[in-house]
Amino acid sequence: xxxxxxxxxxxxxxxxxxxxxxxxxxxxxxxxxxxxxxxxxxxxxxxxxxxxxxxxxxxxxxxxxxxxxxxxxxxxxxxxxxxxxxxxxxxxxxxxxxxxxxxxxxxxxxxxxxxxxxxxxxxxxxxxxxxxxxxxxxxxxxxxxxxxxxxxxxxxxxxxxxxxxxxxxxxxxxxxxxxxxxxxxxxxxxxxxxxxxxxxxxxxxxxxxxxxxxxxxxxxxxxx
Amino acid sequence: xxxxxxxxxxxxxxxxxxxxxxxxxxxxxxxxxxxxxxxxxxxxxxxxxxxxxxxxxxxxxxxxxxxxxxxxxxxxxxxxxxxxxxxxxxxxxxxxxxxxxxxxxxxxxxxxxxxxxxxxxxxxxxxxxxxxxxxxxxxxxxxxxxxxxxxxxxxxxxxxxxxxxxxxxxxxxxxxxxxxxxxxxxxxxxxxxxxxxxxxxxxxxxxxxxxxxxxxxxxxxxxxxxxxxxxxxxxxxxxxxxx
Numbered sequence: 001x002x003x004x005x006x007x008x009x010x011x012x013x014x015x016x017x018x019x020x021x022x023x024x025x026x027x028x029x030x031x032x033x034x035x036x037x038x039x040x041x042x043x044x045x046x047x048x049x050x051x052x053x054x055x056x057x058x059x060x061x062x063x064x065x066x067x068x069x070x071x072x073x074x075x076x077x078x079x080x081x082x083x084x085x086x087x088x089x090x091x092x093x094x095x096x097x098x099x100x101x102x103x104x105x106x107x108x109x110x111x112x113x114x115x116x117x118x119x120x121x122x123x124x125x126x127x128x129x130x131x132x133x134x135x136x137x138x139x140x141x142x143x144x145x146x147x148x149x150x151x152x153x154x155x156x157x158x159x160x161x162x163x164x165x166x167x168x169x170x171x172x173x174x175x176x177x178x179x180x181x182x183x184x185x186x187x188x189x190x191x192x193x194x195x196x197x198x199x200x201x202x203x204x205x206x207x208x209x210x211x212x213x214x215x216x217x218x219x220x221x222x223x224x
Numbered sequence: 225x226x227x228x229x230x231x232x233x234x235x236x237x238x239x240x241x242x243x244x245x246x247x248x249x250x251x252x253x254x255x256x257x258x259x260x261x262x263x264x265x266x267x268x269x270x271x272x273x274x275x276x277x278x279x280x281x282x283x284x285x286x287x288x289x290x291x292x293x294x295x296x297x298x299x300x301x302x303x304x305x306x307x308x309x310x311x312x313x314x315x316x317x318x319x320x321x322x323x324x325x326x327x328x329x330x331x332x333x334x335x336x337x338x339x340x341x342x343x344x345x346x347x348x349x350x351x352x353x354x355x356x357x358x359x360x361x362x363x364x365x366x367x368x369x370x371x372x373x374x375x376x377x378x379x380x381x382x383x384x385x386x387x388x389x390x391x392x393x394x395x396x397x398x399x400x401x402x403x404x405x406x407x408x409x410x411x412x413x414x415x416x417x418x419x420x421x422x423x424x425x426x427x428x429x430x431x432x433x434x435x436x437x438x439x440x441x442x443x444x445x446x447x448x449x450x451x452x453x454x455x456x457x458x459x460x461x462x463x464x465x466x467x
Contacts, residue, residue, distance in 0.1 A: 124311035131272055132325035132377060133301025142324060146315050223314050223357045 019191040020198050023181075030181030031202055037098060037177060038164045038206070044103035045163065046156075049110025054145070056111060057118040059136075067111065074108035080169050087173040098170035106163050113159060117152040118144055150221050157214040161207045168203070178202060225250040225381065225412050226271060231280035233266060240266050241277070242436040248414065248429075250380075253407045255423040255444070256416045258433035259459060264416045267433065268383050271414065272303045285380065301329050304374030308386040310366045312358040318345070318369050319354040322376045330377070337376070344372040348402050364395025371402055382406065384415040418463055424448065432456045 020027065056067030074082075082105055086097035121144055129139035171180030182199040186192035226248040233241040240263045248254055256264045269275040270282060273289050273296050282289040287299050313321050322341035326332040332340075345351040348368040350361075358366055367387055374382060384403065388396040400422050407413055407426040415422070423430050423444050430447040432440035432455075439453045448464075451457050 122309075122311070124307055124309055125313065127274055127305075127307065128311035128313070130274060131300055131303070131305035131383075132374070133297045133329040134325060135297055138328055142328065143313060147313075150315060223359055 015193060016191065017194055019185070019189055019194050023185050023189075023195070026181045026185060027178070027198065027202075030176060030178035033176055034164070034167055034178040034203075035206070037095075037102070037170065037175070038160075038167050040099055041102040041106060041163050041167065042160050044099065045106035045110050045159070048103060048107035049159075050114055052107060052111035053114025053118065054140075056115050057144075067115075071108040071111050074104055079105045079166055080172060083169060083173055094170070094173040094175045097173055098167075098175045102163060102166060102170070105166065106159060109162070110156070110159050113152050113155045114148065116155075117148040120151060121147050150218075150223070153214060153218040153221070157211055160210050160214065164203065164206050164210060225252075225285060226414070227281075227283045228267075228270075229281040229283075231267075231270065231277050231282060233263075233270065233275065233277045240436050241270070243280070244433075244436070244438055245280075246431060246438060246441055248412065250412050251410045252428045253411075253413045253415070253426050254429045254431060255427040256414060256431045256433060257418060257420070257423070257459070257463075258439075261435075262433040263436040264433050265385050268385050268414060268416050271381070271383055272300045272305060274305075297329070301325070301377050302380050304371075304377060304379035304382040306367070306370050306374055306382070306384045306387045308389050310358070310363075310370045310390075312366055312370055312373070314358050317355050317357055318350070318361070321358065321369060322373050325373075326376050341372070341376055344375050345369075347375075347405075348372045349398070362395060363391045364398045367391065367395075367399045368402055371399070371406075375406075381412045381414070384413065384417065386416050386418075388417065388419055420448070420460075420464060432459065434459075 052067050052070060055063050056071075058064075079101060083097060083101040086092045086100050087094065090097075092100065125143050125147070126139055129143050134142070167177060168179040170177050171183065174180075176184075178199055182192075182195045185195040189195075228244050228246050231241050231244040232239070244263070244267055256267065258264050266275055270277055270289075271284060277290070284299060285302065287294050289296070289299075312318075313324070316324065319338065319341055322344065323334065323337035326337040326340065327334060342351055342354065345354055348371055350365050350368055350372075353361060353365060353369070358369065361369065371387075387403070388399050391399065396419070400419060403413070403415070403422065404426050415427070417423070427444050430440070430442055430444050431438055432447065432451070432453070434455045440447055440451055440456045442451070447456070448460065451460060
């Protein structure tokens with residue numbers, strides 16, 4: 001018959017939510033790491049993805065192939081493998097490796113969203129711009145990019161939520177994010193049920209906040 | 225002002241323009257009609273080189289469109305174009321639709337461009353919509369904005385590519401009236417349209433195209449009563465019968 005660990009007293013068998021308060025410091029520190037890591041990767045992957053998506057939409061065969069090679073490569077290697085590559089193979093420390101892996105990973109998807117957004121803009125917009133004497137650069141700058149930025153807000157929302165979710169793997173290279181802290185609390189107390197429940201709620205709230213923020217952004221920039 | 229000399233164009237294997245030749249003088253209003261797929265819109269898009277041609281020569285305002293030295297953007301700025309689906313910029317308000325090209329292409333100041341734009345909006349009868357977005361306007365209003373946007377560049381030539389085909393019947397009139405005013409002011413116009421009433425009222429000539437060729441090039445009174453080619457007569461009987 002398996003014995004309960006020595007540290008576990010009978011009353012501990014019940015759910016004990018006080019553990020959350022007791023470890024609030026760990027939760028808070030993990031939560032802040034998850035938030036700033038996600039925020040940094042959202043900014044990074046947006047910049048890299050916008051750049052890649054725009055370059056890949058230019059009428060240059062070479063650029064199109066180059067960008068499609070970039071996105072194919074990054075999308076077809078698992079995120080955790082990329083993380084391990086930067087951490088173990090290149091020897092980059094945990095936090096920069098996590099930032100790099102997450103940013104590059106999601107930038108490939110963002111680039112696809114941007115490319116699709118640009119492709120969805122009616123050909124007539126370019127015709128109109130050309131007929132008024134605009135060059136291709138002006139058409140890109142004043143017509144394509146502003147329209148694309150509005151079109152991509154809804155698909156970008158799921159990209160940003162994906163970053164928040166994917167950031168939960170960075171504990172594998174010893175970055176002490178929310179998921180990492182949850183595991184630590186479980187190891188220290190065997191209160192995995194309580195810790196994981198709290199963590200689930202926290203991730204859910206983060207995602208909801210992201211969705212609400214993007215919905216507000218979409219409303220703000222609607223072409224009424 | 226506009227000369228086509230044996231212009232030929234292919235879309236891959238498809239021969240869409242076959243030896244198209246004509247000459248249009250300054251101030252002329254020319255209506256182009258013909259069955260769908262006859263090459264009318266393609267021909268029109270060649271005038272400002274939205275389409276490149278494969279053989280022949282197009283000279284617009286003394287500029288050879290095929291010559292690699294031609295400043296095509298400068299020429300395009302002097303040729304207004306109005307599209308079937310308006311092609312207004314959905315992310316810009318009506319006024320900003322009008323002033324973008326004058327400011328960015330011509331380098332006109334915002335004040336001057338706005339002033340000109342407001343006058344043009346008044347001319348097409350929608351100055352009260354200056355701060356609306358295109359999606360808030362009816363089709364007829366959108367097309368009038370599109371005409372005003374083209375006029376904002378003070379073009380010498382106006383091209384109309386089926387400007388009323390996407391409109392509800394009750395909105396066609398308001399757009400045609402703007403076009404009639406423009407014709408009466410002496411604008412050089414090429415109008416691809418099936419509005420034969422418009423052709424009768426203001427066109428100096430009617431060009432009828434079929435299968436990539438110019439079949440008829442006549443004064444409207446001659447075209448409507450004594451079209452020589454049987455294809456033109458069949459076409460006319462089809463589109464005039466239900467009016």
